Amino acid sequence: MDRISKPTSAKQPRISQKAVVLHEEQADIAVEPSCSITVPDSPTKAELKMEITNLKEKLSSLMEELEKKETKKRSRNRRSQKKAKKATILKQLSTILPSESMTFFTSQLRENNKSKNGYRWTENDKVTALSLLHTSLKAYRLLKKIFLLPSVSTLKRTMQKIKIYPGFSEKILEGLKVKIAAYPPNSNLCALLIDEMTIKEQVKYNEEKNEVEGFEDFGSDSRTHLIANHATVFMLRGLISSWKQPIGYFLSSGPMPSERQFDLIKECVNKVQGAGLKVKVIIADQGANNRKTFEKQFNISESHPFLLHNNGKIFFMYDPPHLLKNIRNNLKKHGFLVNGSLCSWEHVENFFKFDKQNSVRMAPKLTEKHMILPPFSKMNVLLAAQVLSHSVAAGISTLVQFGTLPGAAKQTALFIERFDQLFNAFNSSRLSSGRQMGHAMSRSSGHKEFFCDTLQWLRTVETPSSNALPCLTGWKMTVQALLELFDELQTNHGISFLLTDRLNQDCLENFFLAFGEKGDIYIIPLQNSLDYSSVSS
Secondary structure, eight states: OOOOOOOOOOOOOOOOOOHHHHHHHHHHHHOOOSOOOOOOOOOHHHHHHHHHHHHHHHHHHHHHHHHHHHHHHHHHHHHHHHHHHHHHHHHHHHHHHHHHHHHHEEEEHHHOOOOOOGGOHHHHHHHHHHHHHHHHHHHHHHHHHSSOOOOOOHHHHHHHSSSOOOOHHHHHHHHHHHHHSSOOOTHHHHHHEEEEEEEEOOOOTTTTTTTEESSOSSSTTOEEEEEEEEEEEEEEEEEEOOEEEEEEEEESSSOHHHHHHHHHHHHHHHHHTTTTTTEEEEEEEOOOHHHHIIIIISSOOOOOOOETTTTTEEEEEEEEHHHHHHHHHHHHTTOETTTEEEOOHHHHHHHHHHHHSSSSSSSSSSHHHHHOOTTGGGOOOHHHHHHHHHHHHHHHHHHTTTSOOTHHHHHHHHHHHHHHHHHHHHHSSSSOOOOTOSSSSSSSSSSHHHHHHHHHTTTHHHHHOOOOOOHHHHHHHHHHHHHHHHHHHHHHHOEEOOOOGGGSSHHHHHHHHHHHHSSOOOEEEEEEETTTSOBBB
């Protein structure tokens, strides 16, 4: 049997306990990081580290610069796209809108997305804004909330750049001449409007002229020591084309004397005709000085309502709205006799008392104010037109037929109806109208026959005291002047029709009304208001 020997294990060395402890201490020392010993970088390594840091900073700066350029590029692209879009819109609008509207929309697109301090207004923008401002301050403030428009202070500074003093402005007449030259033929035919308003007395030193302003001043170094409280304004208005323009003003202490007004009218006509315009009619209200100027200085009458000047006729008319107010006032105060029959205000009052009690009224616009006429109401043309109207005349006639009013009231109704038609005939603003005699005057419109018949009728009207009333004389002279004026326009200028609402002072009254909205009327605001020399349409 073989002998099986046990495997012998290798002889293991003996490790003492002291050696184990020493090994563990060395291991602990090897694990702990070294804190106190720092090995310095070599010069090459330090230089490379610094270069890396600089390159990183430069890269960061370049990245920021690239981002800015990309942002600017995107912004330029957006602006270019907007600009191209605006150009496309303007090109499309230019085929639809008139030039004035295009100017306005161009300014709106140009100033859009700008801050208030970044607006840059052109002269055309300011002229358009000035026209709106002087039409109505309240309306301008409302429009400014909707559209981009120059501020009122900007417009005031603009007006103050052009200095216009009492007298006729040569600058305005020169600008007017250039403007009218671009208008259609016969656009130079115009009416000269004259009116005055009361201003507050104010004396102020003008550093530029080195003189004290606020005294009477009639231009051409014609000043007095009297403090001015009235301003007389001269305005031109187109008869064929729709344009209007103040051309000068004068300051006086009290209403302007007729002798002075006579000289100024002659000077104005000569200056206007020298600028290439033709004054065909002169219009004023029935103030005492105006009547004296027309009837005494120029010898104007019903049978001779014109002045010969440079081989042409210049006609004289009184403002129809003022004449209508005077008729209403005299009807209320005295009444009228027509062929011996009395036209009385009492008939109007009795009609109103009956009509106001009904739920469905014949004259719904009549109120107590029309009957009482409180202070300043007599100056309101609308109140006079609503009393002397077709609805009131028809209502009185109806009550006469039913026996509610006496038969004598029928003459009052006819009187009112006649003046309603007469005022309509002087107030046409379009070729056709639903109002009787409210259409444009032409050869076949029936105006000539109506005016001739009305002239005959007016000669039968008188007051109970048989005294001649200026308003009746004024109506007869004005009607005759219109008949002869239209014949003159037809014969010498080939005019086929005439819009008679251009033969009144409404635009000049609206010009004055702008000051009432701004507060007290002084000389300086009036002066600045004339400082725009473009034609207002």
